[in-house]
Amino acid sequence: MFDPATTALLRAVLDDVCADIxxxxxxxxxxxxxxxxxxxxxxxxxxxxxxxxxxxALHEAPSMWR
Structure with missing residues (x-):
């Protein structure tokens, strides 16, 4: 689906944004x-x-997810 560099970027963004979750x-x-x-x-x-x-997406999530 995605090349390895893109996959790594997507995972890094997910981990960064969800660091406090x-x-x-x-x-x-x-x-x-x-x-x-x-x-x-x-x-x-x-x-x-x-x-x-x-x-x-995180902002739109129910408050229990923040």
Whole structure:
């Protein structure tokens, strides 16, 4: 699907944005990851843009995920 460099970037953005979220909060991480993947699939692979998409997904999540 994505080349190794892009995959590493997507994972780094996910880890960065979800740094303050417990790894056990899978719902929030899945929500953010799906938005990152959606953006990347649409050709958006700029780090700052992916972070913006990720933060927006986290902001829209129910408050228990923040």
């Amino acid at each position: 417990s790894r056990f909060e899978t719902g929030a991480r899945v929500r953010v990851a799906s938005r990152i993947l959606e953006a990347a699939a649409n050709g958006d692979t700029a780090r700052e843009s992916l972070k913006k998409v990720s933060r927006q």
